[in-house]
Amino acid sequence: MSAAERSLETRAKPEVVWRIWSDPSTWPRWNPDVSEVNLGGPLRTGAAGSMTTKSGGRHEVSIEAVEPGRAFELVSTGLPLTRLVFRCQVVPSGAGSRISQGVRLRGPLAPIFTGMMAGRVAESFPALLKGLATEAEATG
Numbered sequence: 001m002s003a004a005e006r007s008l009e010t011r012a013k014p015e016v017v018w019r020i021w022s023d024p025s026t027w028p029r030w031n032p033d034v035s036e037v038n039l040g041g042p043l044r045t046g047a048a049g050s051m052t053t054k055s056g057g058r059h060e061v062s063i064e065a066v067e068p069g070r071a072f073e074l075v076s077t078g079l080p081l082t083r084l085v086f087r088c089q090v091v092p093s094g095a096g097s098r099i100s101q102g103v104r105l106r107g108p109l110a111p112i113f114t115g116m117m118a119g120r121v122a123e124s125f126p127a128l129l130k131g132l133a134t135e136a137e138a139t140g
Contacts, residue, residue, distance in 0.1 A: 004122030005087075005102030010133035014097045016140030017090045018069050021099075021132060030131035033124055039063065043072060051076065082107040084121065099132060101125045 010017065020026050024037040032054070039049040039061070048062040057078070064073040064085075071089040078084055087102045103121050105114045 004118040005100055006122055006125035006129060007098055007100040008126065008129040008133055009093055009096065009098055010136060011096040012133060012136030012140050014090050014092050015069065017097050017099055017132065017136045020136050020139065021088060021090065022068075022072065026135070030135040031128045032131060033128060037061075079105070079107075079109065079113050079117070081109045082113050097136075099129050101129060 020030070022043045024039050024043055027034045027037050034051060035054045036052040037049070038051075039047040041047060043063055043066065045063060045066045048060070050058055051061045052058045060077045062075045064075055066072045070091070071087060074086045074088065076084045076086065083106050085104050085106055087100075087104075089100045089102075090097050091100075092098075101122075103118055105118060
């Protein structure tokens with residue numbers, strides 16, 4: 001499904017994780033890479049706006065394929081003629097949840113960039129998954 005994916009087990013319930021993950025206003029609080037997100041409203045299929053990273057990059061983003069309570073895809077600019085598609089998912093696991101984030105690239109240059117970039121992008125996922133898990137465990 002994803003060119004590169006990372007997962008983390010948390011004792012937080014899936015509904016608590018989803019409530020936080022599906023509220024972009026919380027992302028700067030627990031995601032170490034995000035300083036600001038503006039989708040012009042709630043997380044929903046078709047929502048679009050921008051995301052500013054703590055490294056100073058500003059990217060156009062849109063939300064695709066929302067599966068309420070379970071998963072969504074965030075599509076971002078960042079590479080020439082290529083879109084990064086982040087799949088964010090939470091599933092029940094034992095007494096808590098398994099949270100996962102994966103990335104795949106699409107567009108004319110995706111075959112070139114995937115080998116160079118997907119693994120490197122995925123290296124940032126453990127820190128954001130840990131931030132999300134910590135936030136959800138403290139909340140729920």
